[in-house]
Amino acid sequence: MPRGRTRDEDARDRVLAAAFSLVGSSGTEQVSINAIAEEAGVAKQTIYRWWPSRTAVVLDALVEGTMKATPFRETDDIRTDFEHHLAGVVKLFNSPSGRVIRELLAEAPSDPQIAEEFVARFWGPRRDLSLARLQRGIERGEIRADIDEEVVLDAIYGPMWIRLMIGHLPMKPVDATRIVDAIWPGIQVAD
Amino acid sequence: MPRGRTRDEDARDRVLAAAFSLVGSSGTEQVSINAIAEEAGVAKQTIYRWWPSRTAVVLDALVEGTMKATPFRETDDIRTDFEHHLAGVVKLFNSPSGRVIRELLAEAPSDPQIAEEFVARFWGPRRDLSLARLQRGIERGEIRADIDEEVVLDAIYGPMWIRLMIGHLPMKPVDATRIVDAIWPGIQVAD
DNA sequence: TTTCAGCGAGACTAGAAGTCTCGTTGTTCA
DNA sequence: TGAACAACGAGACTTCTAGTCTCGCTGAAA
Numbered sequence: 001m002p003r004g005r006t007r008d009e010d011a012r013d014r015v016l017a018a019a020f021s022l023v024g025s026s027g028t029e030q031v032s033i034n035a036i037a038e039e040a041g042v043a044k045q046t047i048y049r050w051w052p053s054r055t056a057v058v059l060d061a062l063v064e065g066t067m068k069a070t071p072f073r074e075t076d077d078i079r080t081d082f083e084h085h086l087a088g089v090v091k092l093f094n095s096p097s098g099r100v101i102r103e104l105l106a107e108a109p110s111d112p113q114i115a116e117e118f119v120a121r122f123w124g125p126r127r128d129l130s131l132a133r134l135q136r137g138i139e140r141g142e143i144r145a146d147i148d149e150e151v152v153l154d155a156i157y158g159p160m161w162i163r164l165m166i167g168h169l170p171m172k173p174v175d176a177t178r179i180v181d182a183i184w185p186g187i188q189v190a191d
Numbered sequence: 192m193p194r195g196r197t198r199d200e201d202a203r204d205r206v207l208a209a210a211f212s213l214v215g216s217s218g219t220e221q222v223s224i225n226a227i228a229e230e231a232g233v234a235k236q237t238i239y240r241w242w243p244s245r246t247a248v249v250l251d252a253l254v255e256g257t258m259k260a261t262p263f264r265e266t267d268d269i270r271t272d273f274e275h276h277l278a279g280v281v282k283l284f285n286s287p288s289g290r291v292i293r294e295l296l297a298e299a300p301s302d303p304q305i306a307e308e309f310v311a312r313f314w315g316p317r318r319d320l321s322l323a324r325l326q327r328g329i330e331r332g333e334i335r336a337d338i339d340e341e342v343v344l345d346a347i348y349g350p351m352w353i354r355l356m357i358g359h360l361p362m363k364p365v366d367a368t369r370i371v372d373a374i375w376p377g378i379q380v381a382d
Numbered sequence: 383t384t385t386c387a388g389c390g391a392g393a394c395t396a397g398a399a400g401t402c403t404c405g406t407t408g409t410t411c412a
Numbered sequence: 413t414g415a416a417c418a419a420c421g422a423g424a425c426t427t428c429t430a431g432t433c434t435c436g437c438t439g440a441a442a
Contacts, residue, residue, distance in 0.1 A: 004387025005439050011389080028301040032429060043390040048431065099300075105356055106297040109290075110219040119359050127359070150360055151350055151369040158349015159342055165296055165356055168310050168318070169341055178342040186376035195418025196408045202420080223398055234421040239400065 007050070014040040015047055020061035023103050024096025055107045055114050062100050063121050066092065072129045078137045079184055082156065085130065086176035089157070093164045093171055102164055127153060147187050156183055198241070205231040206238055211252035214294050215287025246298045246305050253291050254312050257283065263320045269328045270375055273347065276321070277367035280348070284355045284362055293355055318344060338378050347374055 018039035022031045033054045037044045051057045070088035073081045092098060101122075108115035130153055137143035159179050163171050209230035213222045224245045228235045242248045261279035264272045283289060292313075299306035321344055328334035350370050354362050 001441065002387075003385060003441060005389070006441090007388070033431080034429080037390095041390090043392085044431080045391090045433085046389065049388075054430070102300050106300050108356075108358070109293050109297050115358060119357060123357055123359060147373065148366075148369045151366055152373055154350035154353050154360070155346050155370060155373050158351075158353045159345035160349075161353045161356065162345050162349045165299075165352065166310060166314055167299070167306060168314060169345070175339075175342055178339045179346060182338065182343055182346050182377045183373060184377065186373045192410065193418075194410055194416060196420070197410095198419070224400080225398080228421095232421090234423085235400085236402085236422090237420060240419075245399070 008046075011040070011042050011046060012050065015042055015057060016061040016064055019057045020065050020096070020100060023058050023061075023100050025099075027099060028103055053111070053114075055104065055111060056117075058100060058104055059114060059117055059121070062097065062104060065100075066097050066122075069097065070126060072133060074133075078133060078140075078142055079180060079188075081133060082130075083176050083180045085133075086156070086160070086179055087173050089160050090171045090173050090176055093160055098164055105165065127157070130156070142189060143187050144189050152183065152187055156180075199237075202231065202233050202237060203241065206233055206248060207252040207255055210248045211256050211287070211291060214249050214252075214291050216290075218290060219294055244302070244305075246295065246302060247308075249291060249295055250305060250308055250312070253288065253295060256291075257288050257313075260288065261317060263324060265324075269324060269331075269333055270371060270379075272324060273321075274367050274371045277347070277351070277370060278364050280351050281362045281364050281367055284351055289355055296356065318348070321347070333380060334378050335380055343374065343378055347371075 015036065018036045019031075022035060022039060033044060033047060036054070036057065037047055047054075047057060051060065069092050070085060073084050075081055093101070104114070104118060108118060131149060134143060134149055134152065138145050138147075156179060159175065160171055163169050206227065209227050210222075213226060213230060224235060224238060227245070227248065228238055231238075238248060242251070260283045261276060264275050266272055284292070295305070295309060299309060322340060325334060325340055325343065329336050329338075347370060350366065351362055354360050
């Protein structure tokens with residue numbers, strides 16, 4: 001056990017909560033590191049002692065705060081499982097998390113480290129769940145074996161991401177069904 | 192005709208070229224407004240006289256620089272036209288323009304004005320071309336009339352955008368075909 | 383009770399966006 | 413031709429924020 005005072009875990013939680021809350025409600029404005037520190041009742045140095053940058057805090061807050069969002073149901077009806085999952089994505093993107101994700105991705109071009117971690121810790125794990133589900137569909141003979149899995153996944157997720165990032169159209173729950181309707185005929189095994 | 196010295200159109204062109212070149216090659220680093228001014232051989236005030244912000248310059252540069260990119264062929268084979276168009280998108284996104292688009296979209300969350308203009312001047316017009324092509328397909332009885340056109344368009348473009356923004360996978364020309372392969376069975380009129 | 387790292391507070395530094403001023407240049411109009 | 417005037421290059425200046433540094437204090441471990 002190292003000497004000295006131990007880390008204040010409560011302060012850690014307050015920082016993550018403050019970061020998530022501020023970035024999720026205000027849109028980047030007022031979300032200086034000072035504002036996060038003040039909201040959390042913490043000194044700025046306490047933040048920089050544990051995180052390398054403001055964006056790293058937000059990423060941690062996102063990963064921690066949405067750990068259990070967009071679960072993947074495992075029933076015998078793969079198609080419906082995907083619809084269910086996508087509906088969860090719509091809900092997530094329309095919540096404060098959506099704004100946090102958008103802000104985070106906006107930092108990615110200027111911070112490759114963040115971009116990499118975002119993929120490794122947030123996007124990757126979720127996408128892998130989908131991939132596994134797709135592969136199980138192939139094993140069970142319900143999904144065609146000759147599809148390009150990566151392209152199919154990106155076609156399934158793409159519409160939501162494009163709307164989150166560009167914002168040209170709203171995301172509605174019914175779109176989850178429509179996306180699956182559009183994709184499914186191309187990947188299912190012909191009856 | 193107003194009195195006084197007229198605008199230096201050559202300086203305007205140099206500013207746009209410098210902005211596009213710097214943002215397209217270096218990734219946001221070294222792309223301060225000072226750097227653009229220096230590269231263009233222009234005073235900073237000359238930039239702010241004509242553009243409201245640094246990002247507005249980059250948007251103009253993008254619109255001007257990619258006016259003729261990703262054209263939409265009009266043959267009798269709609270499916271191949273889409274493949275051709277998507278292949279153009281892949282090429283565009285893999286070029287310096289891709290980086291410029293990414294940087295621009297990264298500014299969008301903190302600058303609603305830019306977000307709106309990006310849609311109105313870049314994304315909207317291109318998307319409308321696709322939409323018109325899709326609708327012509329419906330009129331000609333090649334595409335199903337009951338599809339949700341917006342969702343289909345976003346499913347077609349989505350994979351490229353998601354890869355541009357997240358960067359989890361490269362974009363290859365062959366993906367253009369694979370995307371269309373994945374989407375087409377769901378939207379074409381059954382034989 | 384000594385040691386020592388974490389803590390809050392806040393001064394400080396560095397760098398970039400955007401503003402302001404100034405003397406100069408080029409165009410229009412009387 | 414020359415006065416009026418706006419755009420120009422140059423660069424100082426202001427403002428804001430990310431991130432650093434220093435301080436005296438606090439609390440857990442040995």
